Every structure is written in structure tokens, then in C-alpha cells.
Amino acid sequence: MPQTINGCGTWYYGKNNLVSYPGVCRVCGRQTTLSSYDTRLFAVVVMIPLVPLRRLRIIEQCTLCTRHGVMPLGDWQRAQHRADESIAAYKAKPRDFQRAFDAMKACVEFRNLQLFLQLAPEVERHLSSDPKALGMLAEAYGLFNRTEDSARLLHAVLGLKDEDQTREALAACLLKLGRPDEAAPYLEHVAAKGIPDRVDALFQLAQAYQVKGEHEKALAAFGQCEAINPAIADDATFMRLKAASTGRLGTRTAVLPGQIMKQARAAAGRRKFMKVAPVVLALAAVAYLALAWIEGKNQRVFLANGLSRPYTVQLNGVSYVLQPTSTMKVRLPEGDVSVAIVGAPPQVPAETLSIRTPFLSRPLSNRALVINPDRTAIFRRTRASYSADHGDSSQDQAQSTFSGGEALQQFDGLDYVFEDFPRSISMSSGTRAVTKDGLFLMDKAQPLAAASMLMAVADQLGEGAFTRIVQRHALLEPEAAEFIMLLHRAMKPREMADFLRPDLGRRPIRMHWHRAYQSAMSESGLDEQAVREYGAMLKGEPQSKDLVYLAGRAMLDIDQSLELYHKAVEGDAPCAYAFYSLSGYHLSNGEFHEAAMNAERALHLLPGDTSVKWQWTRAAVADRQFDKALDAVLGGESAPLPMCMPAYQDEAYIRTLQGRANDASEVVANVRLRFMQSPEMAAVLARQIEAQNQYCAGDVTGFSQTLAKSPVTNDLFKAHLSNGDLTAAEQDMKQGGQEVEAVHHLLLYIAALQHDASEVAERHLKAAIESMTKGSFEERSYAAALSGKGGLPVKNVLRLRELPEQKVVILTALGLRDPGSREACFAMARKLNYDTRFPYLLLKAALDPQAKP
């Protein structure tokens, strides 16, 4: 048969000498029109005939299934020629049976109906008394589906020679013509003689009766079949058809045997399916369960290290080395898994995690199990959108969620786990957009410093997780001072003190740890206890300069404190932090040169310490050592965001102090260039620096207008306060969200007094006092002084350690509040009001009301 694929292949073109007649297709067995014709086979491309191949004769092509016989046209023509010869030979001797047989065979073999129809009447006429010839002719008519002619001839044969075979053939013809009543008499001999190998004829008779709806006669015929050949009862087809008539006995409902058999085959198919399907399903289920079991024994688990140092962790006794801020894929059996960080402090004990996933959904679930032994890793789950309109993906940051702080986390529905989103993916046609979920570990590749990142996502992590992460960082990375500082944010002072206390005995002394502890104790109101504790420690180790310093730091009496500081810096191996604290003391008391000297010494001993560097910068600026201060500041600009932001601000400020306003403006451009990848942050910083430059230049209006565009609440507060818009400034304070510092209240107090808003001033003074009452010893002392309820004498209050920019505000407020101490407070405040940045002009106006702005 010719075939084409996408219109290319071979095909027939042309139909000559077409002969069509109804018949039964020899392939599909259906009644249809059969066509024979001459044609040519072509090689075609897109159904266009290109290359003629050969000429063919198509023989009895079925219109339904298109199957047919085919032979070369030349052979066909030769066959017809030979058929003509045979016919001619027959015509020469028309009563010769053998010649008639040969001639008919020649016509029938190649299905030449025309020739046959020419020949048949002659044979019938000349051999009308030869039953064999007539029988053969009847058979030939039957091949061409001319059943009527076939029946007629068989009648004639019967008249000449009554034989069982002829009767059966005639009965078959009559049954084909749908005349079972006429056929029945010709099959009586089968039942009468009980001929077992002819029982099929009776079976056909029974089916013919069924088609007519004559079920009684059909059942009689079925009964005869069984009587003649009892084994037929074992035939399922027979029994089925018999049952069909039995069920319709008394009705004239036609039964189509073909339909019955089709239904039976379909039912058998369904039964087989119902037998096979459960087995297949069972096997599939077994395979699936086996997979689930295997997966349970080899569960994919990711180990994540959130620290910035490597460490070894043991899982069920097997060691794994985790690199800093990285992940590792391992396979573990589900169940209880013991997790122990090798060399961890006692506050980080080994723990047992339960890794369990639903057994049945295991193979199908997109589940990622992550073990974070240190509990400091922060995970970001991000959804990326892929669109058919654009080439790349777009990661929708708004749909990022953060989590962390747990030893074991389970994430479902992930497409990419700790791997980057591909730049593009393939989608099925018709799909315009696809979203994919990915899980990432936040690491130092991010532009923000670790502590700042933590702060940025603290709200999304939740209080508990944030606290856990900070604590774990502090325990596992005690040298990372920024996390110790975050403890203030994460914990209440007393809790923080309790958390830090167990490690106080660790040697060598972790200075940040102790300093944080002392701050926590002071904020908890446990200063006396702290003094005792450090006194005891010092007693045990009197040679330790660090302890001398720390004991001094804990002291409430300033002179005693200073004495210990000086002791700590004497001789060999002085304590750097003692220099640092001395610098702080001198700076907060307006002794800028001494402050700068001590800060320089501290920096010499701790060149890498950020807080020491910062102290040195401030002291140098206060001491007007601008060049040295600038060097320190420029070094600080290489720190990651947001640690570098104060450095840029300081650079601009120092250049302003040096009288290089243009250079100060250039800092803005540098900021924009440096933080191109974080344009929002760059914009904020640039705005702040610009505003700062304007303020330093005395342009308060410009300062207010510039900062009024800032999204940062603190900037807005400054802008409104500078403008004298106290109400707006109050609003800004409330919108800040976090607890308002006492300094802000005092600034509002000062501004309110300047604007004669005594009620506002009183309110904020009370708020400031309330805030400071909960603070450190120094803050409580200031609060007592502001409230006028006893406390330290003024000269002691003036000597208290505090950041200059805060002390100046406190002393100004104190002076305004207490006329008795005004002169002393204002004198110190004037000294400390050296930084010309906000709120310099506000304070100056308060300190020297007569002075022109």
C-alpha cells in the first residue's frame, strides 16, 4: 500500500478501467463496495506527484479499510490476455468442462468481473446438465458476491444431482440472502443424519433466525447442534448466542450475533483488564512503596552553616566538615538523628532531631530537609517568574520570605534548592508564564554585613528566631562583636546578663563579652553586683590588666574608675580598652587632646577594632586633627553596608571642617557610584550627606527640605524639628516603631521650650526621664538630675561618661530645667557642642539665645 508521511512518500494517481461492485472485503470482512482500476504509483512530495514509478492494477479495493490487491499492470494485462485465450479455447469447445473450468478460473483469479459476466451465461447455457460445472459456476458467482445467481445455479444443480454438499451450499447462499426459512429444508439432512462436521451450517441457520427475531426456531437449531455434536456446548460463542435467544424467547427482538460477540469480547476484555489492572496496580504500588522505603533510608538532607567560620558536625557519629556560609548535601536514614558540633561550648549541646516524612507521599514530594546545626543560618525562599515574553527570569523580591533559627527545617514545593535559578526554562506551548520557587542561604556574598542582614529580616524571622540566631552567633562566634551588640536588641538586660554570665570565667578574656555583660548589668540596675563580681574576679587575678580595666569600668565612682583605668594602662602590656575608656571619659568631659591621645594609643594596640577606630576618629575630630581623622575615616569606607555609611558621612563632615566644601559634595557622587547595586540605600546616604553639608553650612531650610524627602523616619524627625514643626516631629517619633530614645525626647523638650510650648516640653521631659530611668547607671543619674529627685551632685553629673552628642543634649536640657545648675551645665554643654552637625544649631540657640544663628 502506498504511504505518505507529512505528504511525502508514494501515492496512486489516476483511475482507469474502473469496475465497482458490492462485495465483502477479504481483509476487514465488511460489506462494502469493491473497486478495481488501473492506476500509476508516484513518488510524491507534499502530495504532489513528482516521479512516476510504475503502472499498477488495483484489485478489489475496499472503501472502508482501503486494503486491496495490487499487481503490475503489465502482468494484469497479460493475465487478461491469457484469460481471453482460455475463454476462446472454451468457446471452441463449449461443452468441455475442463476448458470451462480453466476459463472461469482465469476470470476469477484476478477478479475480472466483466470477463466473468461475459463467460458465465455461456457456461451455464452449454453445461446446463453438468452439475459439476454449474456448481463451479455458482461458486464463482459467490466469489463476486452475486449470491442470487449463486443460489439459482445451486437450485439447478440440486435438480440434476441431489447431494448433501449442494444442499449445504444452497442453504449457505439463502442464509446470506437473509432467508433462513428457505434455507432450513436444505439443512434437514444434517440433523437427520447427525453429521457432526456440518453442524456449523445449523449454527449459521440459528444465527439467521436470531437476526430475524425468530428465537424459537433459533433455539431449535441450537438444540440440534448440541444433539449432533455435544462438544459444541463447550464453545463460549455458541452458549452466548444461545443464551441471547433464550433470554428473548417470546419476543421478536432481533439479535445481531456480531453485536453479541463484540459485547462479549468487550466484556472479556474488561474482565481481563479487571484481572490485570489490580495486579499491575499492586505491582506499581509495591514499586512505589519500595521507592518510598528506599528514599526513607536515604533521605536527602542539606546541612547548612550560617557562621562565617568552618566547623565539624557529627550526625549519628559520622563527621562532616561544613564550610562558612555554605550548604552540603548528605543522605541520612529517617528517624532520630543526633547532631553535635565538635568543640561547641556547653551552651550549645548535642541535640536529637527527628527526621520524618509521610511515607506515602515521599517519592512525589518536592521536599527539602535542612539541618542547621549552628541555628544561625537565614534562609530565603524566593519565587521567580518566567515569562514567554521575556528571556530571563525575574525574581520577585516581594515574594521572598525568610526563616531561620531552627536546627531542622522542612521546605515543601521547592524547585531549586541551594542552586541559582536558571536564566531561562522551557515551557509547554500555550503556557505564558511559569513560577518557580527557590531556597537560598543568605551569605556574605550579600552586600550587607551579617549582623545588618539579620537586623533587616528580624521582623520576618520573628522574635524567638532572631534571639536564637543572635545568641548562637554570640556563642559560636564570640569574636564577632557585632552580634554581641545585637544581644541588646534581642534580649532584655537581665536576660542578657544571665546569658553572658556563664562565660565570664573563660580565658583569655573576651572583652566584648564582658563589656556587654557590664552594660546589661547596669541597665538591669545591678551595678553594685557587677562591682562586686569584678572585684572578686580582680582579687583572683590581680595581675590581669584586662580585669583591672573591667573592674574599673564597673565602678560607679568616677575617680575609682579612673584610678583603675590608669592602673590598667601602666607598665608592659597595657589594656587597650583602658585607653579606649579613658579616651571616652576625656571626650565626654571636653578634654579633647587627652581623648585623642588615649584613643591613638588604643588604636595602636587594637588597630582592627571598629569601635576603637571610631573613638579615635571622634577624638581626632574634636581635637581638630582633621587629616589623621580623615585617614581613619577613609579606611572605614571599605566596610560592608551599612557599617560604611557613617564613614562616608564623617568624610564629608571632615572635609567641610577643613573648608573643602567641594570635596564634601564629591562624597555624594562617590556614594552613588559605590552603591550602584543598592540604589535606594545610596540615595538615602547621599541625601543625608547633602543635608549634613547644608546644615554645617548653616542652611537649616535647605537641610529640612533635603531630609523631608528621606524615607528614613529619623531624617524626617530631624527635618521637622529643625523647621520648628514640633507636631510633625512628634509624629515622626511615633512612626519610628522602635522605642524612642531619651535624647529625642530631650531634643523635643529643648525645641518646645524655644517655641514656648511648655506643655509639649513637659511631656517630653517626662518621657525622657522615664526612658532614662530604665537605662544604665549614667542614664539613671541623668534622669534623677532632670527630675530633681536627688541623685549625684551636679559636679559629678557633669563628669559622668556618655557619648558627647548625647551628653550635650542632656546637659542642655538639664541646664534649661535647673536654673541652679544652668551655668555649669551650659558651660560643659558648650564645650561638648563641637560637632557642627545636627542638632548643633538647635543646641547653640538654646545655649546662647542671644547669639545670632
Next chain:
Amino acid sequence: MASSDENRRARLAFLESEARTRPRRHALRLFAIVALGYLYPLFLLAASFGLILLVMAIAPLAWQSMSGEGMIVFGLALFALLLVAAAVLQTFWVRLPVPDGHPLRPDEAGPLRAMIEEERMAAGAPRVHHIHINAELNAAVAQRHRFQFWGPRTNYLIVGVPLLLALTPGQFRAVLAHEFGHLGRRHTSFGAWIYRIQHTWQSLAAPFARARRMRALGMGWFVKMYAPYLHTGTLALRRLHEYDADQRGPKSEGKEGTARALIAISWAGYRMGASFWPAVVRESAADPIPPADILGRITQLFASAPRPEEVRCWRARERAARTPVTSEHPCLADRLEALGCRQVLDYESDDRLTDSLSASLAAEDSAIGLLGDCRPRIWALANATWKATAIGRWRHENAVARGIMERLAIVPDGDPAQSSADREWEQIQYKARYAHPDEAVAILKDFRTRFCDHASSSFTLGRLLLDRDDEAVAVDEFETAMRHDSGYIAPSLYLLLEYYRESGRDQEADAIRVRLEAHERELALARKERLLVKRRDRFVPHGLSAEEAEKVRSIVHRYPQVRAAYLARKQVRLFSDKPSYVLAIRRRGRLMEDRKSSKRLTDCLHSQMEIPCAIAMLNKLPRGVRKRLIEACPAPLFDSAE
């Protein structure tokens, strides 16, 4: 080469002796044979499930390195292996057919059921769930397990109507006792187990042989190989069972009663085989349809007195017989010997035998009455079933006879081209085949006096004489037939082999078997020699008559692709008395020669040729062959003018 019958008999004798004298050792031997039969299926199961376990075991290693897609492939592979295991399991499930015969309804044949129940209880045998009736001279028990090899058993008792007609009720009772003796609990459980195992494997052989490829590949080949091996290995024990079952005759009859029953069955079988069935088959010449009431005829046979010489022939045969090497049932003489009743067969006078043999047995005296009211229904069923079974062979015999008559009608005096022997043979062969044996023998002997070298008549006479146990003369006739016509070698040897084997004459049977095997090898070579045209083949003119040549020509003429055809006779080395021809055809050339259509053409031509003929494409033959062939047939048999 198959082991000789003598060797097998010696082996069986050894096994029987071992079974009698060292039963434990024999039981061990059988146990090993049976265990071997289970080893292969267990191996298949173990292999298929072992593969699964192996895949599961390496899963952890594979899991480590595989991606998600790899795991899906792993899962699919696991599923595929499970499917294979399920397919292996499924090969064990073969539906054993229910034993043949028509089942009696529960309310039918009360007397028969009563007798069965009595003998069953006496033997301590399990319950008979179904009784089937067929048209054979036999009774048997069969068991089917619910789940092919295992599970609850369903017991069948199959009884032949001719057996009921041949035996008295007492004798039939003895038969029942014998059958239940096989199943009875008093039988050793091991022996009964072996018996059942062997019959199960035997039953499996046929369904597995018919099974589709998967089952055939999985289990079919093994069953085919193992079942005969088990059959031979357990034959000794099963024969002992037969002896043992014979011992468990009904108490009312005693051993002599059992002996009489055995004799009656053997005698009935002999009568039916020697005279009844041949006479029935001879009727096929005249009647195209088998008789409607064969059971009635059998009844008449048993109701008629036999001829004395028939009794003598039978007795002589049974006295000389030995148990065939393949038969589970010992010969009559051995069984009677085991019962201590051998002398019944040896009596010179027929008086003792006359009681049970020479006398006729009317239907009302036979065991057929046990069927009770269902007898008409069963009678009709059994007759119809026999007729349906016999019709195929009947039609063939009838067609042969009609062919002979038609040829006689066409050429009443024979074909002048034939020899006088053949012409006269054409005249007498109908009678020689289909007349009464006595008349046929006389006709043939007369013919043989004139034409002693005529193969067909020699063969026909030899067959008739062999049926009469006139062995020596029959062998001579067969040898003559084989000498003059190679076509009679195989039929003659098969008849002789069967004859010797049935009577347990191993030495003679071995000799015939060797000859037969050699002949079959030669036949295979001859077939090759005739079907292929080789470089060294030599040809001579075909020598066909004009009519035969015209037949070939007319066949070739119908194929328009054939341009010319040359027919020559090939000189063959093997069986040169049978001509072989080569038809070389020249077909029309085509641009792209299609090997498939050439093969189709040669196959079609080959199927229509009435003469043994190899078909070859003339242009594909070597030049020398082509030249020699055309020399042998200078004028083509067919030459297309187109």
C-alpha cells in the same frame, strides 16, 4: 540416539526390583527426581525475585548519585522487574482441562453411584466429586487441584460406556475397587503422592505445549523435557501400584473375580481392536458418515459369541506378551501372575475361559444397567461424541475410497501407460482395502501369486496378516513392499514397531526402531536434496505423460509474471524410485528486482504442483546448472507469446 527398549526394560526391571526389595532407597531416588522437577520453577522464581532484591540492595548506592530523573528511571526499572516476576509467576498458572466425558447429573445413575460409594468406602478412598461418562473401553480416576499444583483436590471418575457393556456388574465392581485402590488411604502416602505428581506433570505437558511463547519459554520447554523423564523414573513404582490396586479387589469377588475382570477387559479390547473397529472403518468406503449408534453395535458385539480361533489368537498373544516398556499398566499375564491366577490363562482347554470369554454378554446382564434412567441420555451423548470424534478420519477414508472408485469409473480398464500389475491393482485395491479381511487376504494372495513384486499389495497384505498375528509372513510382505517402493518403508516400520512394542518384544522393537531412525534421517536428507537445486545436479527429460505435463503447464500459464518454464527430472541419490522434478521459470525482468515477490511466486507455484517439484528462477541458477537443465528440456514446457 534414543535408548533402546532393551536397555529401558533392563532399567525398569532394576527399578522394580529396587522398589520391591529396597523401598526406602527407591523412595529416595523418586524423591530426588520429583525434587528436580520443582527445582527449575523455584529457580525461576528465585531468579526473578532475586533480581528485585538485588536492585533494592544497590538502591542506596544509586540513590547517592542520581538526580530526580534518575530516580524516576530507577523506579520504572523496579516496576519492570516486578512485572517480570509477575509474568514468571503467571507461567505457573496453566489451566488444566477438566477430564473429558459428560458429567452425570447428581440425580442420575443411582445404582452406579451406590456401587461407587460402596467400593470407595471399602477402599477408604476420598470422595468422588464428579462422574464422567465417555465412549472408551476404559475407567480412570483423575484429580485436579484448585490452584494447578496445590490446593484442595477435586476427584473425577471417568467411566466408558463400552466398558459397562463389556463387563458384568461384579466385574465392574472389581474395576472400581482397583481404581479406588489408587486413591485409597491405605495406599502408602508417598506412593500415592508420586502417583499424583506424575499424573499432574503428565497433564501439564499438553497445555504447556499449546501455550503461548512466554509460557513456552518459561516453563513449556522444561515440562516437555521433564515429564517424560519423570514418567520413566516413576514407572516402576506405578506398576507396583497397579499390582497393589489389583490386590484390593472387592471382598465379594476375591482375587479370582478381579482376575476375571482383567481378562474380560483385555478380551473385550482385543475383540474391538482386532475385528470390531476394522469392520467399522471399512464401512467408511461406502458411507460418508459414521454410524449413528456405535454403542448399539458394541452391544451387539459383546452379545455375540466369538469365534474360537479369535479366542485362541488372543490367548496366544497374551501368553507371549510382556509389558511394553512405556506402559504403566503391566500386561495381563503379569497381573494375573501377581494375583496368583496365572493358570487361568494357561489352561489348555478353553472351558475355564469359556465362562467369561466365549459366552456372550447381553446388555441386560452387563453393567450398563447401572446407569439407570439416565441411560438413554448418556447413550445419545456418547454416540454423538464418538461420531464427532471419528468424523475426521471417516471423511478421509471415504474420500480415499471414492477416489479409487472414481478413477475406476474414468479408466475402467486402467491407464494403458501403467504396468499390468498396476492396472490389475487398480481393479482389486478397493476390495483389498474394504472387503472382509478373509476375503481381502484371499484376493491379495491370489494377486501376489501373479505379481510378487508389487509394493502396494505387499504392504496391504502385510498389514492384514499382522492384524491376525501372522507375523512371519507379514514381515516378509512388508520387506517386499519396502524393497520395491521407498514410500512404504516408514509405514511398514511404524506398524512393526508398534506391534512389537505392544507385545513387549524389545529386541525386535529395537531393531525396527534403529531402522526407522535411519530412514528418517535419510528422509530429511532426501527432502533437502529435492528441494534445493545445487551446482552438481544432473537432469534428464521429465518423462511425464502429456496429461501430466499439461497440468503443470496450465498451472504455470495462470501466472502472468512467468515468461517461460522448463521442467526436467532431477537425478537423485536417495529414494531414486520416487521421481523429483525441477521447474525453472523465467520471469519478466524488473528494474528493481523484488526478492519477496520472487519467493511468493515460487511458494505459490510449489503449493499448486501435484508432482514433487522444486521451483527455481532460471536466471538465478549457476550457468552450468542452467545449461544442463535446458539440455534436458530443450523446448520449454511453457513459453509466453506476449
